[in-house]
Amino acid sequence: MSAAAAAPRTELPTPVGSPAAEPAPAPSAEATPAVPAAAAAPDPEVVLDVRDLRTYFYTYDGVVKALDGVSLKLRRGETTGLVGETGCGKSVTAFSVTRLIADPPGRIVHGSVLYRGVDLLWGIEEEAAFRPIAGTPRVKVSRRFRRIRRANQRMEAVRGRGISMIFQEPTQAMNPVFSIANQVGEILFLHRGAEVVDELLQATPDAPEVEPALHALLAAIGAQKRPEIRKAAEALGAAARSPRLGTEAYYIGLAAVRPSTTRAELGRALERLRLRPMQRSYLRHRRRLLGIHDEMNRVHLAEMRERRSHAGALSKLRLRQLSERARHVHYRLWGLRGWVRRPLDQGLFWRVVRLLESVQIANPPQVARGYPHELSGGMLQRVMIAMALSADPDVLLADEPTTALDVTIQAQILELIGALRRRVGTAILLITHDLAVVAEVADRVCVMYAGRIVEQGPVRELFRRPLHPYTQGLLASVPRVDQPGKELRTIAGSVPNLIQPPAGCRFHPRCPFAMPVCRTDPPPMTDEGAGHAVACYLYHGPTVGE
Numbered sequence: 001m002s003a004a005a006a007a008p009r010t011e012l013p014t015p016v017g018s019p020a021a022e023p024a025p026a027p028s029a030e031a032t033p034a035v036p037a038a039a040a041a042p043d044p045e046v047v048l049d050v051r052d053l054r055t056y057f058y059t060y061d062g063v064v065k066a067l068d069g070v071s072l073k074l075r076r077g078e079t080t081g082l083v084g085e086t087g088c089g090k091s092v093t094a095f096s097v098t099r100l101i102a103d104p105p106g107r108i109v110h111g112s113v114l115y116r117g118v119d120l121l122w123g124i125e126e127e128a129a130f131r132p133i134a135g136t137p138r139v140k141v142s143r144r145f146r147r148i149r150r151a152n153q154r155m156e157a158v159r160g161r162g163i164s165m166i167f168q169e170p171t172q173a174m175n176p177v178f179s180i181a182n183q184v185g186e187i188l189f190l191h192r193g194a195e196v197v198d199e200l201l202q203a204t205p206d207a208p209e210v211e212p213a214l215h216a217l218l219a220a221i222g223a224q225k226r227p228e229i230r231k232a233a234e235a236l237g238a239a240a241r242s243p244r245l246g247t248e249a250y251y252i253g254l255a256a257v258r259p260s261t262t263r264a265e266l267g268r269a270l271e272r273l274r275l276r277p278m279q280r281s282y283l284r285h286r287r288r289l290l291g292i293h294d295e296m297n298r299v300h301l302a303e304m305r306e307r308r309s310h311a312g313a314l315s316k317l318r319l320r321q322l323s324e325r326a327r328h329v330h331y332r333l334w335g336l337r338g339w340v341r342r343p344l345d346q347g348l349f350w351r352v353v354r355l356l357e358s359v360q361i362a363n364p365p366q367v368a369r370g371y372p373h374e375l376s377g378g379m380l381q382r383v384m385i386a387m388a389l390s391a392d393p394d395v396l397l398a399d400e401p402t403t404a405l406d407v408t409i410q411a412q413i414l415e416l417i418g419a420l421r422r423r424v425g426t427a428i429l430l431i432t433h434d435l436a437v438v439a440e441v442a443d444r445v446c447v448m449y450a451g452r453i454v455e456q457g458p459v460r461e462l463f464r465r466p467l468h469p470y471t472q473g474l475l476a477s478v479p480r481v482d483q484p485g486k487e488l489r490t491i492a493g494s495v496p497n498l499i500q501p502p503a504g505c506r507f508h509p510r511c512p513f514a515m516p517v518c519r520t521d522p523p524p525m526t527d528e529g530a531g532h533a534v535a536c537y538l539y540h541g542p543t544v545g546e
Contacts (some may be wrong), residue, residue, distance in 0.1 A: 043073075043075075045075045045076050046073050046074070046075055046076075047074050047075065047076050047115065047116060047394050047395055047427040048073065048074040048097070048113070048114070048115055048163070048395050048427060048429075049073050049074075049112075049113075049114040050070060050071055050072050050073070050093075050097065050111070050112075050113050050114075051071050051111055051112045051113075051114070052069050052070075052071055052110065052111045052112070053067050053069070053070040053071070053093070053096055053097075053108070053110075053111035053112075053113065054067055054068055054069060054070075054108070054109050054110040054111055055067040055089075055092055055096045055101060055106060055107070055108050055109070056106070056107055056109050057105045057106045057107075058104065058105050058106075058107065058138070058139050058141050059105055059138075059499075060138065061137070061138075061499060062136075062137035062138060062499040062500070063137065063138070063139055063499065064498045064499050065451055065498050065499075065501060066089050066092045066106075066451055066498060067089050067092055067093060067096060067451045068450075068451040068452055068498075068501075069451075069452060070089070070093055070111075070448075070451070070452065070453055071453065072446050072453060072456070074395060074427035074428075074429055075427055076394075076425045076426075076427055077421055077422075077425040077426070077427065078427055078428070078443045078444065079418075079421065079427075079428040079430055079441055079442045079443050079444075080427075080428070080429050080430065080442060080443065080444045080445070080446060081430045081431075081432065081437075081438035081441075081442035081444070081445045081446070081459065082429060082430065082431045082432075082445075082446050082448060083432065083433065083435060083438055083445060083446070083447055083448065083474065084447060084448035084449055084474075085433075085449070085494075085495055086433075086495070087495040087498075088448045088449050088450060088451065088495060089448055089450070089451040090399075090431045090448055091168065091399050091400075091431060092106075093431075093448075094165060094397040094399050094429065094431060096108050096113075097113050097120070097163065097397060098155070098159060098163055098165055098397065099120065099121075099151065099152070099155050100165075103143070103148070104141070104143075107128055107141060108121060108124055109124075109130075110125075115158060115162060115163060115394075115395070116162075116394070117305055118158070118301055118304045118305045119304050119305070119307060120155065120158060120304060122303070122304045122307050123147065123150075123151065123307075124151070126144065126147055127143065127144055127147045127148050127151060128141050128142060128143045128144060129141070129142045129144075130142075137499065137500075153300065154300040154303060154304055156297065156300070157296075157297035157298070157300040157301050158301075160187065160190065160191045160391045160393065161191045161391040161392075161393060161394075162393060162394050162395065163393060163394070163395040163396075163397065164388040164389070164391060164393035164395070164396050164397070165388060165396070165397040165398075165399065166381075166384055166385055166388045166396070166397070166398045166399060166401045167384060167399055168399040168400045168403060170372075170377070170380040170381050170383065170384040171372065171377075171380060173384060174372045174380065174383070174384070175372075176371065176372050176373055177371075178371075179368070179369060179370065179371055180352070180356075180367055180368050180369070180370055180371070180372070180375075180383055181348070181349050181352045181353075181368040181369060183387070184352045184355060184356075184368070184383065184386060184387050184390065185345075185348035185349065185351070185352050187387050187390055187391070188348055188351050188352065188355070188390055189344075189348055191390065191391035192351075192390070192391065193286070193290045194287060194290050194291070194294075196344070196347050196348060196351060197283050197286055197287045197290070197344070197347075198287070199242060199243065199244060199347065200242075200244075200273075200275070200283055200343050200344065200347050201275075201280065201283055201284070201287075202241050202242075203240055203241055203242040203244075203245070203273040203275075204240055204241050204242075205240050205242075205245075205270045205271070205273040205274055206274075207239055207240060207241070209239035210236070210239045210240050210270070212239075213232070213235050213236040213238075213239040213240075214236060214266060214270075216232045216235065216236075217229070217232040217233055217235070217236050217249060217253065217266070218259065218262065218263060218266075219232075220232040220253065221253040221256045221259075221262055222259065226254070229250060229253040229254065230250055232253075233246045233247070233249040233250035233253060234246045234250075236249050237249065240270065240273060242273055243354075244346075244347050244350040244351065245269060245270070245273060247350045247353055247354050248269050248350050249266055249269060251353075251365050252265045252266055252269065272343070272346060275343055278340055279339075279340050279342070279343055282328075282331050282340040282341065282344075283343065283344065285324065285328045285331065286344065288324055289321065289324055289325070292317055292320055292321050292324065293321075295317055296314065296317050296318075296321075299313050299314055299317065300314075349368060352364075352368050353365050353368050355386045355390055356368060356382075356383070356386055358386065358389075358416075359382040359383075359385055359386045359389075359416055360382070360412060360416075361379060361382055361383070361386075367379065367383075377405065378405050378406070378409045381401065381402075381405060381409075381413065382413070382416075385401065385413060385416060385417070389416070389420050392420070392423075392424045392426070393424075393426060394424075394426060394427065395426065395427050395428075395429070396417065396420065396426050396427070396428045396429070397429045397431070398417060398428060398429065398430050398431065399431045400431055400432055400433070401413055401414075401417065401430075402414065402432070402434070402437065410437070414437065414440075414441055417430075417441075418441060430442060435474065435475065435478050436478070438459065439459060439463055442459045443458065443459060444456065444457065444458055444459060445457065445458075445459050445462045445463075447462075447468065447470065447471045447474070449470050449495075449506060449507055450495055450496055450498060450501060450506040450507070451498060451501075451506075452506065452535070453525075453535070454468045454470055454471070454507065454534070454535050454536070455467060455468040455470075455471050455532075455533070455534045455535070455536075456532075456533050457530070457531050457532035457533060458530065458531050458532070461530045461531065461532050462532065463475070465532070467528060467532070467534040467536065467538075467539060468507075468534050468535070468536050469507065469511045469512065469513055469536070469538075470491070470507050470510075470511075473489070473490075473491040474491075476488070476489040477489060477490055477491070491510055492510055493509060493510040496509065502519075503519060503520060504517070504518050504519045504520045504521050504522055504523075505518040505519075505522060505523050505535075505536070505537070506522075513538060515537060517537055518537055522535075523535045523536050523537045524543045524544075525543065525544045526539055526540065526541035526542060526543055526544060527541045527542050527543075527544050528541045529541070
């Protein structure tokens with residue numbers, strides 16, 4: 001079992017305290033104010049800094065403390081593995097970072113999530129009020145939906161291009177009534193629409209270099225050699241200043257039957273690049289709307305960075321947006337709408353095809369025209385990865401991206417994610433049950449149990465010297481090639497009920513080394529050297545963060 005190179009730093013600690021033992025589950029009684037971003041000198045390599053994150057679910061049976069003081073950091077170009085049993089809070093961590101927790105019943109009640117100095121949870125304490133119901137374990141939550149709506153609008157500036165996510169179940173994350181091209185194209189237009197529009201406006205199908213490039217492509221198609229067809233199609237696209245034409249011509253060449261038919265199809269592809277005056281005006285209109293949307297995103301980021309409202313600037317931008325739409329309302333007329341946006345739809349379609357090519361999907365034009373129910377689980381997972389990677393995000397949250405896939409597909413998907421990290425420097429949080437995958441691709445590991453981080457460190461160090469009894473139990477349950485006769489062990493018991501979690505260390509009911517202090521006081525996170533930290537009374541290193 002190989003392991004990636006280790007990163008040298010130690011994460012922030014999970015705060016010491018016992019909110020589980022307190023009778024009132026309201027966040028104000030359990031937590032101190034979030035640490036401001038400027039309180040300490042920020043590490044320029046840290047892209048995402050999660051501090052004391054607490055997410056509760058308010059159910060009829062009581063308050064489920066799914067996350068209770070989670071702290072971790074993601075650094076540029078580094079993969080962090082998050083492991084633990086089902087029900088420990090791994091997926092809730094990813095959904096909390098992106099503020100996709102279903103509300104109700106869930107609420108992020110405390111903590112801060114700093115993305116490049118921008119506090120994504122700014123103002124969250126004002127979004128809801130909590131009142132314990134006397135005589136019951138339940139809490140009444142009064143939500144302020146106007147503030148929640150504003151917070152969701154601010155998060156639009158981060159989701160996708162800043163923080164992207166690969167969901168665990170692609171069949172549930174995709175809409176069954178829209179085609180693959182429609183759904184992936186919507187993501188592309190939202191984050192890279194300006195590039196698509198500029199490409200359409202700058203195309204020159206009448207350039208003098210187009211005709212020689214077209215003859216060269218027809219010759220390559222006649223030779224029936226795929227690499228030559230690809231090269232000639234790209235040359236045709238470059239001559240017409242349209243990469244979309246190069247992709248379309250390549251697939252026309254692959255499906256060629258007769259030279260005359262192929263020449264006609266290529267001619268129609270060139271003709272589609274010629275924009276009518278109204279189509280060109282429509283594209284410029286959409287380009288202006290995209291520019292206003294980008295300005296609004298910058299204002300939203302400034303609000304979260306400075307922790308103050310910029311309502312005046314946003315109001316002016318909304319007025320500009322309404323004015324732009326009102327002046328071009330004729331583009332929405334029935335019969336005209338489809339014709340003016342046809343070049344944009346075609347440009348997005350071939351962009352989607354190129355994106356599906358990058359995740360090694362066979363016959364991408366046919367897949368792009370299809371629907372989610374027509375694809376296998378592996379193909380859908382690749383489409384989901386293509387959507388997540390389309391904006392080249394700074395942070396990628398991969399929630400068990402290889403679940404239910406065969407080994408060869410797993411290897412290809414992990415290679416795609418690794419290629420993004422090498423190309424863009426994306427920070428990756430890899431959530432998985434597979435410790436072999438973590439050992440192979442991760443730089444750091446965080447071990448999670450019952451809503452808390454119990455151990456973290458460089459992957460080589462943690463696998464070589466697991467400290468926490470829970471981590472030791474996880475590794476003891478993994479078969480090893482170098483020890484064929486090894487007897488696999490299991491961890492007795494199961495993850496506790498998080499409505500009434502155990503006092504002290506939450507693992508103590510299942511721990512063979514539990515001491516009296518483990519049953520009363522939560523252990524602090526201590527530094528055990530080499531960037532290795534653990535929350536366990538068996539060790540006595542300096543407390544992390546002091």
